[in-house]
Amino acid sequence: MKKQVLSAALASVTAIALLAGCGSTGSTTSTSAAATTDSASESKAASTASTESGDGITIRMWTFLDPTNTENGRSVALKQMIDEFEDENPGVKVVVEPQDWTTMTAKFLAANASGDAPDIMWCARDELYGVLDAGALEPLENLFMKDWTQDEIDDIDDTFFRFGERDGKHYTLTLNKNCTGFLYREDLLKDAGIEVPTTFDELYNAGVKLTGKDASGIDRYGMGMSFSTETNDAQCIVNWLLQENGDLFNKDGTANWANDGGVKGLEWTKKCVDAGITPSESVNTTIEDIYTEFAAGKYAMSVGSAVRLSTLRQNASFDGDTIQFAPLPGGTVIDGWFVGVWSGSKNKEEAGKFLEKMYSPESDLKWIEIGGQAPNRKSTVDKIEITDKNKYLQSMLDAFAQGWLPANDKAYVGWKLDLNYPVQDVLTNNADPMTALKDAESRFNSDNGR
Amino acid sequence: MNTNKFKKLSFMYIVPAMAFLTMFLIIPLIYTLYCSFFNLDYLVKGNFVGLKNYASLLTDKRVINAFIFTFIITIISTACSVIIGLALALWIDRKHGVFAYAIEMFGLIPWVISMVVAALLWRWLFNGDLGLFNMILKGLGHKSIYVVQNKDSARIALVFVLVWRLVGYAMVMLLAGLKSLDQSLIEAAKVDGASGWQMLWYIKLPLVKTSVLLSTIVLTVSNFTNNTVPLVLTSGGPNDATNVITLMQYNLGFRYYHFGTSSALSVLIMIVVSLIILAYIKVSDYKI
Numbered sequence: 001m002k003k004q005v006l007s008a009a010l011a012s013v014t015a016i017a018l019l020a021g022c023g024s025t026g027s028t029t030s031t032s033a034a035a036t037t038d039s040a041s042e043s044k045a046a047s048t049a050s051t052e053s054g055d056g057i058t059i060r061m062w063t064f065l066d067p068t069n070t071e072n073g074r075s076v077a078l079k080q081m082i083d084e085f086e087d088e089n090p091g092v093k094v095v096v097e098p099q100d101w102t103t104m105t106a107k108f109l110a111a112n113a114s115g116d117a118p119d120i121m122w123c124a125r126d127e128l129y130g131v132l133d134a135g136a137l138e139p140l141e142n143l144f145m146k147d148w149t150q151d152e153i154d155d156i157d158d159t160f161f162r163f164g165e166r167d168g169k170h171y172t173l174t175l176n177k178n179c180t181g182f183l184y185r186e187d188l189l190k191d192a193g194i195e196v197p198t199t200f201d202e203l204y205n206a207g208v209k210l211t212g213k214d215a216s217g218i219d220r221y222g223m224g225m226s227f228s229t230e231t232n233d234a235q236c237i238v239n240w241l242l243q244e245n246g247d248l249f250n251k252d253g254t255a256n257w258a259n260d261g262g263v264k265g266l267e268w269t270k271k272c273v274d275a276g277i278t279p280s281e282s283v284n285t286t287i288e289d290i291y292t293e294f295a296a297g298k299y300a301m302s303v304g305s306a307v308r309l310s311t312l313r314q315n316a317s318f319d320g321d322t323i324q325f326a327p328l329p330g331g332t333v334i335d336g337w338f339v340g341v342w343s344g345s346k347n348k349e350e351a352g353k354f355l356e357k358m359y360s361p362e363s364d365l366k367w368i369e370i371g372g373q374a375p376n377r378k379s380t381v382d383k384i385e386i387t388d389k390n391k392y393l394q395s396m397l398d399a400f401a402q403g404w405l406p407a408n409d410k411a412y413v414g415w416k417l418d419l420n421y422p423v424q425d426v427l428t429n430n431a432d433p434m435t436a437l438k439d440a441e442s443r444f445n446s447d448n449g450r
Numbered sequence: 451m452n453t454n455k456f457k458k459l460s461f462m463y464i465v466p467a468m469a470f471l472t473m474f475l476i477i478p479l480i481y482t483l484y485c486s487f488f489n490l491d492y493l494v495k496g497n498f499v500g501l502k503n504y505a506s507l508l509t510d511k512r513v514i515n516a517f518i519f520t521f522i523i524t525i526i527s528t529a530c531s532v533i534i535g536l537a538l539a540l541w542i543d544r545k546h547g548v549f550a551y552a553i554e555m556f557g558l559i560p561w562v563i564s565m566v567v568a569a570l571l572w573r574w575l576f577n578g579d580l581g582l583f584n585m586i587l588k589g590l591g592h593k594s595i596y597v598v599q600n601k602d603s604a605r606i607a608l609v610f611v612l613v614w615r616l617v618g619y620a621m622v623m624l625l626a627g628l629k630s631l632d633q634s635l636i637e638a639a640k641v642d643g644a645s646g647w648q649m650l651w652y653i654k655l656p657l658v659k660t661s662v663l664l665s666t667i668v669l670t671v672s673n674f675t676n677n678t679v680p681l682v683l684t685s686g687g688p689n690d691a692t693n694v695i696t697l698m699q700y701n702l703g704f705r706y707y708h709f710g711t712s713s714a715l716s717v718l719i720m721i722v723v724s725l726i727i728l729a730y731i732k733v734s735d736y737k738i
Contacts, residue, residue, distance in 0.1 A: 110493055112493070113493040229687050229690075230687075279578055279596075284599045284684060284688045285599070293580065298580065414706060
């Protein structure tokens, strides 16, 4: 009898938990992108209620930046914005909960499903489709953007802004705008009498010239690349595909890699490894390894993100100011952190205000001057002076104007990493490039439900 | 105290532990099972799909290969850890004083330090041009070996790090078993003229069977479900050469956001691990 009672009690607890879980997921489902569009009044009511409670308001934000870090320029800039915002809005406190960037968006989705997400969220580009699909973000038109003039909107209207758009509403502003290209040591290029390469042939030839032993006898490679399938930035094969085909995907969202462009990209990559310009160990090297090794002086040039330049300059074992950035031939993949307000937040208005603060013209200058970032606003571009030291900013601005992003109407997850499988296959198994590319296409299509 | 009162009191004592287990083990387990029957892409609850998630996993060549590879490295690394751990335990059992303590302490360091830190440490030690391993090789006049970049050496490196991490734990567990042996049995065997080998084979090993079994079970489960070391050390590569099943599970969930399929794979892994434990218990004739 007691056994039965215990079993029944356990079963009830389990059932309640399951129902609670369903409820939470269900509510997320009902909070679809469309459903959130008209919730401005709701959010205002919620925030008013919260303000009236008299306890003050705490805005939680998830980002990979840690405002207590005084070494990182972006973190310092963010800390200043928080301090200013709290002074301007007495009773409102901004609490940053720093996260690991690789799993941050997945955690946000989980937190959204369980109803305990942060008020402000920094989402990764490839995951934004899923975030919007889950109805996890509030349209900015329901918040501060309803008061913006057309001129103000025009000032930020670019590829990034439109990427965060769905059904005519905008859900995100893009911070830490970024693009993938190559980092190079200007001093070494000058010493070798090499102009900054603009074609793949020039890049290869420059790599050959720059490969050798450095002054301390350590092997230095002409071109650093990383082909790990875990953490990575887009590698040269992506630029080859963009150069030859203009896009990486077909209209139906399937991968379009098994073609001449892909084969040329693989052959060029293999040529770099075979010639010793790129170390053969790159086959399983992560991009973080490459950045560390670049700062240690192992490479003269390296595929990498522009946004990492300021940190690399700080960490370099040589004169960091000689590090510059240029776009890779073929096309530039642009990226950034798509920041929005959680649709379930009780403090949407205040969270929106802080997002607006992080995107204000004054903050934009802080991101640039303290954080080493590129401008977010068109009006800021006119205010900055391009010098020899920060000429990488011009390369970034050019890339933003012409760069490539995947469409935001479907999930495009894992493509950068999936495109490293054929590279690994060719380098480790000497596989036929076309077959390796077809395998990679199947992997991407299957993992993205195509 | 009458029997009923005693039973009630006993029940009260185990309630906190039961509640804890229910909250953090049983409910998540049942919920994972529940999730595995749904399309849960991006954690948005979709349609009920029945066994479709399981079917897609069991027909996926990558999943099958990852399962096979995980079995192989689990068996090899567990066997090496237990054998080396036993050898070390037998050796230290004969030592006393500071030396024995020092060996035990050093042996346990890989077990107590963070797995991420340990794996990252080995990744950098194995680094092709800047790593200590290749610096020593170069110093000895050999060419560099790109350990985690070559398929075979990456597999060996993975097993090596798994063994390195667990051998100290195995040693301490088995040493505890050896220390608890009834010394009168050892003395009796000596009086009967048993050789060192006979003492080990007929007296010590049968008596530490439970410790060996428990260590083997813990190490097997630890190695089978270890995601951190492969993720940090080799990233599952090159070309899926070190892709373990938990890495697939992680990627299904956190890279591709197929949480329904990832839940189904979690259930499959749990079933496999449970079967392994049952098999050990059955083979060793261990009474619970």
